[in-house]
Amino acid sequence: xxxxxxxxxxxIEPISSDExxxxxxCTTEPELAVLMGRARAVRQAVHGNQVSxxxxxxxxxxxxxxxxxxxSQSARFExxxxxxxxxxxxxxxxxxxxxxxxxxxxxxxxxxxxxRLAREADLRRLEEALRLVAEESTVMRCASLxxxxxxxxxxxxxxxxxxxxxxxxxxxxxxxxxxxxxxxDEQLETVRAAKELGLNLCCGGILGMGETPEQxxxxxxxxxxxxxxxxxxxxLDPRPGTPLAGLHAITAEECLAAIAxxxxxxxxxxxxxxxxxxxxxxxxxxxxxxxxxxxxxxxNYLTSAGTAPSEVVAMIRAQGLEPRPTAExxxxxxxxxxxxxxxxxxxxxxxxxxxxxxxxx
Ligand code: SF4
Numbered sequence: 001x002x003x004x005x006x007x008x009x010x011x012i013e014p015i016s017s018d019e020x021x022x023x024x025x026c027t028t029e030p031e032l033a034v035l036m037g038r039a040r041a042v043r044q045a046v047h048g049n050q051v052s053x054x055x056x057x058x059x060x061x062x063x064x065x066x067x068x069x070x071x072s073q074s075a076r077f078e079x080x081x082x083x084x085x086x087x088x089x090x091x092x093x094x095x096x097x098x099x100x101x102x103x104x105x106x107x108x109x110x111x112x113x114x115x116r117l118a119r120e121a122d123l124r125r126l127e128e129a130l131r132l133v134a135e136e137s138t139v140m141r142c143a144s145l146x147x148x149x150x151x152x153x154x155x156x157x158x159x160x161x162x163x164x165x166x167x168x169x170x171x172x173x174x175x176x177x178x179x180x181x182x183x184x185d186e187q188l189e190t191v192r193a194a195k196e197l198g199l200n201l202c203c204g205g206i207l208g209m210g211e212t213p214e215q216x217x218x219x220x221x222x223x224x225x226x227x228x229x230x231x232x233x234x235x236l237d238p239r240p241g242t243p244l245a246g247l248h249a250i251t252a253e254e255c256l257a258a259i260a261x262x263x264x265x266x267x268x269x270x271x272x273x274x275x276x277x278x279x280x281x282x283x284x285x286x287x288x289x290x291x292x293x294x295x296x297x298x299x300n301y302l303t304s305a306g307t308a309p310s311e312v313v314a315m316i317r318a319q320g321l322e323p324r325p326t327a328e329x330x331x332x333x334x335x336x337x338x339x340x341x342x343x344x345x346x347x348x349x350x351x352x353x354x355x356x357x358x359x360x361x
Pocket of ligand 1: 066
């Protein structure tokens with residue numbers, strides 16, 4: 001992902017937390033339209049009309065000792081259907097990177113389940129994979145590895161890691177309702193270690209996990225203290241078998257107001273509308289850009305299906321925007337298969353009668 005611009009155009013300043021707490025409640029017309037118009041103008045002034053696309057691959061899946069209530073990869077929850085496999089071999093990871101590059105990725109992100117990547121064998125595997133990826137492709141090398149400490153991150157940086165992703169998941173005041181096996185402060189230590197090492201930092205959260213609108217602002221306040229280059233905003237797609245499986249969706253208007261407020265609080269950051277946009281926003285997901293997002297994800301999520309690149313690109317162009325160019329135009333990351341048609345829109349269409357998205361093999 002790109003580094004965020006370090007200076008803002010004249011006249012653009014982050015809004016205060018007090019203003020954010022007022023605006024996050026603007027979910028009815030015409031306030032929402034005014035809020036989105038303001039956020040869209042900021043996005044346009046700072047980031048132009050380009051939208052970044054990224055993709056991910058799951059290098060180690062399932063069997064996690066943590067209890068994040070939204071996550072199908074926790075070993076504590078039964079019947080999630082998430083695939084379980086150990087860390088992939090370096091050759092396999094490098095092959096995935098080359099495949100992602102061939103599909104057009106400008107960044108390749110290695111994601112692993114589990115508390116952290118600390119076993120010596122896994123670290124060596126990833127170091128070797130990073131070297132192979134650097135030798136064999138031009139993609140930016142990113143990883144999302146759980147709670148990492150500085151020495152291990154420094155080793156990975158020396159092996160070629162360029163960018164690090166870690167979501168804070170939710171506001172500090174709500175985090176204990178979502179996870180009891182690690183702390184909010186451990187997460188902050190992880191992202192600060194990555195920042196201190198000079199890695200490009202991608203750090204965001206998940207909305208719709210039972211938090212209040214004010215707690216969404218609280219999350220954004222913490223994020224802007226951390227000062228990430230990219231802020232991925234996810235929207236809960238309740239996974240079968242997890243404690244949050246039955247949670248009611250937040251409305252599309254709440255999603256859009258949150259995107260707009262995050263944009264106004266962090267004008268310089270690249271703001272990505274990520275997982276769950278399909279099921280929470282349905283046929284209004286194109287409005288994430290009008291609300292201020294300048295990035296999104298193509299292809300599949302870790303354990304659920306996403307949207308094919310061609311559909312995402314068509315949606316972006318229909319908004320008068322353009323995908324941010326890759327080394328080779330018209331190519332974007334994509335891993336696995338995405339369902340066609342209405343299958344992915346079940347949640348917003350009928351909250352009381354929803355079906356789970358297919359879990360990918
Ligand atoms: S989010 Fe990460 S740490 Fe939490 S249960 Fe899932 S894989 Fe484990």
